Amino acid sequence: MAFLGTLLILVVLVVVTARVLLGGDGAAAPPAGQGSSSALSTTTSSRTSAPPSTTASSTSAARSTSGAASGSTSGSTSTAPPKPCDRSKLDVAAATDHTSYQVGDQPKLMLQVTDTATAQCVADLADPQVELHVYNGESRVWGSHDCKIVPGTNKVTLLPHSPVRVTIQWSGLSSRENSAHSEDACGPRQTVGAGTYTLYPYLGGKAGKASQFSIS
Numbered sequence: 001m002a003f004l005g006t007l008l009i010l011v012v013l014v015v016v017t018a019r020v021l022l023g024g025d026g027a028a029a030p031p032a033g034q035g036s037s038s039a040l041s042t043t044t045s046s047r048t049s050a051p052p053s054t055t056a057s058s059t060s061a062a063r064s065t066s067g068a069a070s071g072s073t074s075g076s077t078s079t080a081p082p083k084p085c086d087r088s089k090l091d092v093a094a095a096t097d098h099t100s101y102q103v104g105d106q107p108k109l110m111l112q113v114t115d116t117a118t119a120q121c122v123a124d125l126a127d128p129q130v131e132l133h134v135y136n137g138e139s140r141v142w143g144s145h146d147c148k149i150v151p152g153t154n155k156v157t158l159l160p161h162s163p164v165r166v167t168i169q170w171s172g173l174s175s176r177e178n179s180a181h182s183e184d185a186c187g188p189r190q191t192v193g194a195g196t197y198t199l200y201p202y203l204g205g206k207a208g209k210a211s212q213f214s215i216s
Helices: 002-079
Strands: 090-096 108-115 121-124 130-136 139-143 155-158 164-169 195-203 211-215
Touching: 090 195, 090 211, 108 121, 108 130, 108 155, 108 195, 130 164
Parallel strands: none
Antiparallel strands: 090 108, 108 164, 121 155, 130 139, 130 195, 195 211
16 A cells, blocks of 8 residues: 555656646747747838838938929029020021022022020011112112011010021012002012122111122
């Protein structure tokens, strides 16, 4: 009996010891592992999310600044129209579509104006401001304002160093200057004969560089 009692006590001690050992490894490890995993995940999430937030803010600010600068420039350009041209900065010259014609032709005579300044400007290139005269030696043969002047304005924006031409087709008939500006008062008109002719241009009364052509 004493032997059996001693054996029973030994069995109970072995079972209790095994449970204690198994309970320490199996129950405590998972929470510790989850806690560690959770802490690592939070740290990683924090470090990962912070830089994108900063980058997005920086990018947004850069785009906002760039857009405001572009808008300001665009607004400045659209709300500030070019100024009237400085007459002293305009280069005025005569030109023709050909250098020689036949008697009876209708030459295309032109006034060419060039803005020699560094900024664009606005010039009135309407008929009252544009005038062409044709001379044969010292004799005045024809003038674009002799028979008629078309009233009005024609505001044209001139770009720096970009020539603009105003073309007037000449009938090839002579005319004389008159104050009435009517077909009846600028005659008698005759077909211009062969010879060498000089074309003089005027813009707003300012004389420009003359050009020559011939009729044969």
